Amino acid sequence: MPTVPLDAVHEAAGARMTTFAGTRMPLQYAGIQEEHLAVREHAGLFDVSHMAELRIDGPDALAFLRYALLNDAKKLRVGRSHYTMVPNDHGGLVDDAYLYRLDDADWLLVANAANRHAVADRLQAVATAFEDVQVRDVSDAWALLALQGPAAASLLDRHVAADLTDLRKNDTRATTFHGAAVRLARTGYTGEDGFEIFVPPADVATVWHALIGDGVAPCGLGARDTLRLEAGFPLYGHELDGEHDPRCTPFAWVVKDKPFAGDDGWPSAPPCGRRLVGVRLDERGIAREGYAVRRPGGGAAGTVTSGTLSPLTRDAILFAWVDADLATTGTPLEVDVRGRAVPATVVDLPFFAPER
Amino acid sequence: MDIPASLRYARTHEWTSELEADVVTVGITDFAQDQLGDVVFVELPEEGARVAAGDALAVVESVKTASDIYAPVAGTVKAVNTELEAAPEKINEEPYGGGWLFRIEPDDPADRDTLLDADAYRVVCEEES
Incomplete structure (x- = not known):
């Protein structure tokens, strides 16, 4: 079964594991309620490395993304991100996703793990109508951690080179975490302030242990679900799907x-x-x-x-x-x-x- | 995993105490509460209800899921643990103590002997974990 790069770390820490979208993932550490409240009151850290990452680049990338997705990518300046959706051909969705503009013609789309191939196939099919755009599945090149909670910024600040005070909600920026190249995005799925940290698999343990060592609560998919529900966010396969408009x-x-x-x-x-x-x-x-x-x-x-x-x-x-x-x-x-x-x-x- | 030798067990993870003052006490096992996770809601039977062995008699809900609790023996419900309505977390904290669910007066006290002993129940848990 596919695993996340931190699989052994989760096992050793006593996490209860579950299979989600075909990947073995932590369901809970201390318990869903305790983790949930840690995120609302202080900070929690989620390993969401199962998520799919697609890189879209080329001179036609903007025109392509405006056509392939339901939100309007034209609204995003470099270093900004927004929530978007991937439409299908009959009034429903292939997935919902988050789109990040890394550079003028360089974009990252984060989609649900379960829809990784469906989204990649869909985007690649739509891309054939455009002259100069590439869609690449780079999911295996990135681990992804989500640091969420009111204390997230003060906890992260001491570890990264970037000044977080000018990283506003939905901003994204490349920086370093104790020397490791990471990309930060001030986004999340909990309703709290927080950051998503894209990091190469080889360096993800460094980031994980540094933040857990600071007293951040390790959290599993169980708390991720209760937090997103409380915050009123949809989950594809439940609130959104291929059939509902x-x-x-x-x-x-x-x-x-x-x-x-x-x-x-x-x-x-x-x-x-x-x-x-x-x-x-x-x-x-x-x-x-x-x-x-x-x-x-x-x-x-x-x-x-x-x-x-x-x-x-x-x-x-x-x-x-x-x-x-x-x-x-x-x-x-x-x-x-x-x-x-x-x-x-x-x-x-x-x-x-x-x-x- | 705590599996007291003095209790009897159902494959569906209820424990049943020894007969005491004509009733047996029933709850869910340490294994069951651990699998469920944080218990947040309990639905209990009515006192006086007549039950057959295997009847769904109560519901224990964790954050993630709802789980039916079955009567391990036939009989009459003589008491329910109403404290759980305000403090369902007792099921996680003391599954064999303050987390008990209900008491049944068995129609035939010998029915309890048909349940699993601790060693047999341990095998069930190992198969499922």
């Missing part, structure tokens, strides 16, 4: 008004019979993926896509597709929690936002 979700802002590869198969205005919303249970219980959503006392009205008990607020929170007339904040619903109709309410996203 992203314009019917809270992430519709990503889809910019411009031509894109596959748009022939997309309705010009999405029907949105159902919409993706954030929901909170009003009574005790936990809603899980696949549970049915109903009108109060009535018929089927949707399905839960992800759900958990928020480790921070102790509320049961979830994403669900619901009939469009029920998608307004404050609308009462019911969620079928193993045969029990639990009252619930549509709420604004994010479920939790740290004070800035």
Whole structure:
């Protein structure tokens, strides 16, 4: 089975391992709740080296990315990054992703591990219509760590050459970490301040041990999931997929008004019979993926896509597709929690936002 | 992994105490709580409920997943551990103590003897880990 470069480090530290997207990964270290709270209160470190990295370069790279992706790459100056989506040919997504502009004609796209080949294939197919652009899968050339939490900047600052005060949210810059060449991006998947650290596999242990030695909590995929859910971020395969139109979700802002590869198969205005919303249970219980959503006392009205008990607020929170007339904040619903109709309410996203 | 020799075990990872004042106490094992991770929610049966062996009787939910808890013997539910509603983490902290789930008065006390002893249960855990 494929492993991450730090596999032996995780094993030796007693992490519980799991298989995710075909790669053996740490699920948890001290426990999901403890790791979750460490990130909200101080800092946590995630090994997300399974993520896919694609390098896109050449004189036509900008024109290509504007066509291949749903957000508009033209908005990115060198050293900036944004959230984007890879459309398919029939009104859904191949993946969601993060796009970084490293230089004028040099870009990095970070995609979900499970979609590594689908995204690479899609981009390479779209690229054939452009004269001078290359799409290369460079996933194996990079390990990726995410340092997340309110203390992230002060912890990272002492290890890197770059001055972090002028690295703002969504900025990215190449620098060194105790001599090792790394790329920092002030991005993440937790709702907290934090950094993603791209580092060659040979140097990833140096970065990991330095930060863990500073008291940063090692974190697994379990806490990564509860943190992203609390922060109101989608996960491909749950909130987003190949069949649902992203314009019917809270992430519709990503889809910019411009031509894109596959748009022939997309309705010009999405029907949105159902919409993706954030929901909170009003009574005790936990809603899980696949549970049915109903009108109060009535018929089927949707399905839960992800759900958990928020480790921070102790509320049961979830994403669900619901009939469009029920998608307004404050609308009462019911969620079928193993045969029990639990009252619930549509709420604004994010479920939790740290004070800035 | 803690597997007390005085208890009996189900393949589905419930432990059952010795008969004491006509009831057996049931909980989930140390192995089970470790596999589940942080327990955050418990759904308990009604006192007085009649159960058959193997009935899904309670639900223990961790951050990641919901897990059914099965009655190890047939009988009547005589008590439930309501403290778990406010402190479900007791299941992680003291799976064989304060984390107990419910007490059953068995229809036939000999049913307990059909459950696994500690050595046999250890083999089940080793197969699953």
